[in-house]
Structure formats: C-alpha cells, structure tokens
Amino acid sequence: MSNNILAGKRGIIFGALDDQSIAWKVAEKCVEEGAKITLTNAPVAMRFGKIQELGKKINSEIIPADATSLEDLENLITQSMDVLGGKLDFILHSIGMSLNVRKKRGYTDIKYEWMQKTFDISAISFHKVMQTAFKLDAVNDWGSILALTYIAAQRTFPDYNEMAESKALLESYARSFGFHYGDSKKVRVNTISQSPTWTTAGSGVKGFDEFFGYADRMSPLGNAPAEACADYCVAMFSDYTKYVTMQNLYHDGGFSNMGMNQAALKSDPSA
Ligand SMILES: NC(=O)c1ccc[n+]([C@@H]2O[C@H](COP(=O)([O-])OP(=O)(O)OC[C@H]3O[C@@H](n4cnc5c(N)ncnc54)[C@H](O)[C@@H]3O)[C@@H](O)[C@H]2O)c1
Numbered sequence: 001m002s003n004n005i006l007a008g009k010r011g012i013i014f015g016a017l018d019d020q021s022i023a024w025k026v027a028e029k030c031v032e033e034g035a036k037i038t039l040t041n042a043p044v045a046m047r048f049g050k051i052q053e054l055g056k057k058i059n060s061e062i063i064p065a066d067a068t069s070l071e072d073l074e075n076l077i078t079q080s081m082d083v084l085g086g087k088l089d090f091i092l093h094s095i096g097m098s099l100n101v102r103k104k105r106g107y108t109d110i111k112y113e114w115m116q117k118t119f120d121i122s123a124i125s126f127h128k129v130m131q132t133a134f135k136l137d138a139v140n141d142w143g144s145i146l147a148l149t150y151i152a153a154q155r156t157f158p159d160y161n162e163m164a165e166s167k168a169l170l171e172s173y174a175r176s177f178g179f180h181y182g183d184s185k186k187v188r189v190n191t192i193s194q195s196p197t198w199t200t201a202g203s204g205v206k207g208f209d210e211f212f213g214y215a216d217r218m219s220p221l222g223n224a225p226a227e228a229c230a231d232y233c234v235a236m237f238s239d240y241t242k243y244v245t246m247q248n249l250y251h252d253g254g255f256s257n258m259g260m261n262q263a264a265l266k267s268d269p270s271a
Contacts (some may be wrong), residue, residue, distance in 0.1 A: 002032045002033055002034070003033065003173055004033060004245055005033050005233060005234065005235075005238040005239075005240070006030055006033040006034045006035035006089075006090075006215050006237055006238060007033075007034035007035075008034070009034070009035045009036075009090060009237065009266040010035065010036050010037070010080075010081075010085070010086060010087070010088050010089055010090075011030060011035055011036075011037045011038075011088055011090035011091060011092070011237065012037065012038050012039075012040060012076065012077070012080050012088060012090075012091045012092070013027045013030065013037050013040070013091075013092045013094070013256035014036075014040050014041065014065075014067060014091075014092060014093050014094055014095055014129070014163075015041060015092070015094030015095045015161070016039055016041065016049075016051050016094075017041060017045055017048075017049040017050070017051065017199075017200055018049055018050045018200065019050065019054075019101070020198060020199045020200065021094070021199055021200070021226075022094055022148060022194065022197060022199060022229050022230070022241055023092060023094035023224045024054055024055055025226045025227050025229070025230035026092055026094065026229070026230040026233045026234070027039060027054060027058060027060065027235075028054075028057075028058060029055055029227075029230040029231060029233070029234050030233075030234060030237065031058040031059075031060065032127060033234050033238075034118075035089075035090070035237070036060075036085075036215070037058075037060050037078070037084075038060060038061050038062070038063050038080040038082055038083055039051055039054060039060050039061070039062045039063075039083065040062065040063050040064065040065045040074075040076055041056055041062075041064065041065075042054055042064070042066050042067065042143060043064045043065075043066060046062075046064055046254050058210055059182040061083050062187065063075070063076050063079050063080060063083075067093075067095050067121065067125035067128065067129065068120045068121055068124070068125050068128070070128055070132060070200065073128055073129055073254070074132050074136070075130040077132055077133055077138045078136065078137055078138075079165075080138075081138060081271045086140075087137075087138055087139060087140045087143075088133070088138050088139050088140065088143060088250070089139070089140050089142075089143045089144070089237070089239040090143060090144045090145065090146070091129060091139070091143075091144075091145045091146070092146050092147075092148075092233060093125070093126045093129055093132065093145070093146065093148070094147075094148050094150075095121065095122060095125055095126075095149035096121075096122045096163065096166070096201045097107075097118065097121045097122060097201065098114075098118045098122065098161055098162055098163045098204075099111070099114035099115075099117050099118050099207055099256040100114050100118065100161055100162050101160075101161045101162070101163065101204055101205060101206075102204060104206075105161075106161070107158065107161050107162070110161075110162060114162075115162045117130070118162050118163070118166055119165070119166055119169060122163065122166035122167075122170065123166045123167070123169035123170040123173065124169070126147050126170050126173050126174075126193045127177065129145075130145060130173070130177045130181065130189065133145075134158055134177075134180075134181060137185075137217070139181075139185065139187050141185065141186040141187070142186050142187070142188075142239070143185075143186075143187045143188070144187070144190075144236055144237045144241070145181070145187060145188070145189045145190075146189075146191070146192060146233055146236055146237070147174060147191045147192075148191070148192055148229075149167045149170055149172075149191040149192065149193045149194070149248065150163070150167050150168065150193060150196075151193050151250070151252065151255070152164040152167055153167035153168040153170075153171050153193070153248075154168075154256075157211075159207050159211075160205060161205075161206055167190055168248075170191060170250050171191050174189045174190055174191045174247075175189075175246045177189050178190070178245045178246035179246065180188065180222075182245050182246070186242075188242070188244060188245035188246075189245055189246065190236060190244060190246070190247045190248070190249055191247075191249065192229065192232060192233065192236070192246045192249050192251050193248055193249065193250045193251065193252060193256070194217075194224060194229050194251050194252065195215060195219065195223035195224040195225075195229075195251070195252045195253055196208065196211060196212045196215050196223055197223070197224075197225070197226050197229070198212070199221055199226070212262055215255055216253075217261065217263040217264040217266070218261050218263070218264040219252060219253030219255040219258065219261075220253065220254045220257050220258070220261070221253035221254050222253050223252070223253055223255075224251050224252055224253050228251070232249075232251050236249075
C-alpha cells in the first residue's frame with residue numbers, strides 16, 4: 001500500500017547488502033512512496049552483496065562509497081544530486097561492523113586498533129556523512145537524516161562488545177549535529193533504535209538466536225520486523241515529522257520500557 005508521502009523527495013540510502021538488510025527494505029518503501037533515491041555501499045559489498053539486484057528492481061543508481069572516506073562521500077553526494085536532479089531531502093545511515101566481534105575478540109581482550117576502526121565505520125562515518133552534506137549544502141530545508149542504532153548504547157548487552165560504545169557515539173552525533181544542522185539549515189537528525197533483526201550484521205553477534213527470542217518474549221508487541229522499521233523510516237523522512245529532531249526513537253515493540261515479563265523467563269514459550 002502506498003500513500004505517496006515521499007513524492008518529489010530525493011534521498012541516499014546507505015547499507016543495503018542483501019534482501020535481509022534493513023536498508024534494503026527502506027529503499028524499497030521509499031521508492032514505493034514516491035521518492036527517487038541512490039543506493040550506496042562499501043566497494044567490497046559490490047562484490048559480495050546483492051545491491052545490483054536491488055538497483056535494477058527499484059531502478060536506482062548505485063554509487064559505491066566507503067563511508068569512512070571523505071573523498072568517497074563527497075563524490076557520492078555530488079553525484080547523487082546530479083543523478084536525482086537536485087538537492088537531497090533525506091539520508092539513511094544503515095552501517096555497522098565490528099572488527100573485534102567479527103574476529104571473536106571478547107570485551108576484556110579488545111584489540112584497540114580494531115576498536116578504532118569499528119568506531120570509524122559504525123559511528124564516525126555518520127558525522128562524516130553529515131559534515132560532507134553540510135559543507136556541500138546538499139540537503140533541502142526540512143530535510144531528514146537518520147541512523148539506525150541499538151539499545152546497547154544505554155544498557156549492557158555483554159556480547160554486543162564494542163558496538164555498544166559505537167552506538168552511544170552515533171546517538172550523540174545525532175544530538176550534536178542535530179543542533180547545528182537544525183539551527184543553520186532546518187535539517188533534522190535522529191536515530192532509530194531497532195529491535196534485534198535477522199540480518200548479516202545482527203546475526204554476527206554471539207548468541208543472537210537466544211537473544212532474539214528473549215527480546216521477542218519481553219516486548220509486549222514482539223520484536224519489530226525490518227519491514228516495520230522501514231515504514232518508520234519513511235514516516236521520519238516525510239513531512240509528517242518535521243519538528244522531530246535530536247531524538248533517539250525506540251522502534252522495539254516496547255522492549256525499552258519493560259522491566260519484567262513472565263513470558264521472557266521461559267526459554268520455550270509454548271511449554
Ligand atoms: N540487525 C539488528 O539486530 C540490528 C538492530 C538494531 C540496529 N541495527 C543497525 O542497523 C544497521 C544496518 O544493519 P543490518 O542489520 O541491516 O545489517 P547489514 O549487515 O545488512 O548492514 C550493514 C551494512 O553496513 C555496510 N558497511 C560496512 N562497512 C561499511 C563501510 N566502510 N562503508 C559503507 N558501508 C559499510 C555493509 O556493507 C552492510 O550493507 C546497522 O547500523 C546496525 O547496527 C541492526
């Protein structure tokens with residue numbers, strides 16, 4: 001069902017790797033709702049991912065960019081404005097990768113070089129995207145910039161490792177840049193804190209299976225699926241949310257405000 005609420009808007013979607021990716025669903029919904037978008041991902045993802053398939057399906061150009069490279073970001077944003085025919089109205093940052101998680105180094109045995117790289121990819125890249133767009137004056141007034149985050153920024157989830165600090169940093173950038181972008185260009189910046197979701201990045205976290213089930217049972221509405229997250233992103237890109245900025249918005253079926261739910265104590269809810 002489409003209400004065309006993004007008609008006439010232009011945007012960039014980072015992070016669609018395969019059809020499980022949250023960004024993949026967001027890209028599809030944005031186009032369904034009338035937006036024109038460009039897709040981007042790291043050059044390496046062009047080889048391993050399926051982004052070309054998505055580009056064909058929704059008729060969107062793909063412009064590779066390593067989100068840690070200012071040069072790539074400048075090229076991406078400039079080219080996107082060319083391809084789409086004007087300044088942007090929205091940007092989705094849907095990027096996360098932890099070297100210590102990937103290489104199975106625990107939190108008390110962190111390799112700091114990897115931690116810094118993780119911060120650069122998963123959080124500092126958000127600042128880089130915003131600063132590049134800001135300097136190029138690439139976003140229209142009342143534009144909307146979003147990044148995806150997780151509640152491990154506020155609470156301890158031991159196996160989330162250094163991604164917890166990455167998300168805390170990411171959310172802080174949304175508040176700080178949100179001030180500057182709002183104050184000088186009327187652009188809003190927010191993060192959406194999403195439920196555990198079965199994707200390449202999500203399932204890379206140790207014990208994800210048990211943890212997914214626990215969060216699902218704890219949340220009165222259950223875990224929010226990727227498709228519903230995409231709907232929320234569309235709403236945040238639309239003109240219906242013009243005065244929402246500098247917020248961390250929970251999209252988690254109620255998990256973040258729960259203390260106890262009997263259902264969560266059972267490992268097999270049907271027992
Ligand atoms: N899956 C979950 O449980 C969950 C929950 C809450 C928040 N999130 C967040 O959602 C976002 C999207 O993740 P996902 O779950 O869809 O997984 P995903 O693996 O599909 O997406 C992560 C993306 O980051 C991209 N990426 C990695 N390094 C990059 C770089 N240097 N430059 C550009 N792109 C790069 C990957 O290629 C990939 O497309 C992430 O920020 C993640 O932390 C995920």
